[in-house]
Amino acid sequence: MKRFFGFALTLVLLAAPAFASKKAPTVSLPWAVQVGSAQVPAGNYQLAWTGSGSNVQVTLALDGKTVATFAAKAVAGKYSPGVETNKIGGVIVLDTIYLNDVSLVLDSAKHPGQ
Secondary structure (H helix, E strand, O other), X not given: OHHHHHHHHHHHHHHHHHHOOOOOOEEXXXXXXXXXXXXXXXXXXXXXXXXXXXXXXXXXXXXXXXXXXXXXXXXXXXXXXXXXXXXXXXXEEEEEEEXXXXXXXXXXXXXXXX
């Protein structure tokens, strides 16, 4: 019986996000950044991602139009919303997007120890 209850609870917890608000998360880029091969201007972007497990495909959109798509690793946790960038050869490169409950670490980001 405990096993059934645990399974039912897990199923409810996994289904809960389906009933949550459908408002897309947003990210504010205070300056232009390089995302893969795309140069993304400063602005407020809608985020969407798909994938299974921690490997996701992320889309940045502005006014409903896709600006950049990239592979990332989703890491669950509690974060302060924002972005992490790195300057490479005079170009500001997007490394990580932080949302309240997940960080999206771009696959192209190079972090020591990972």
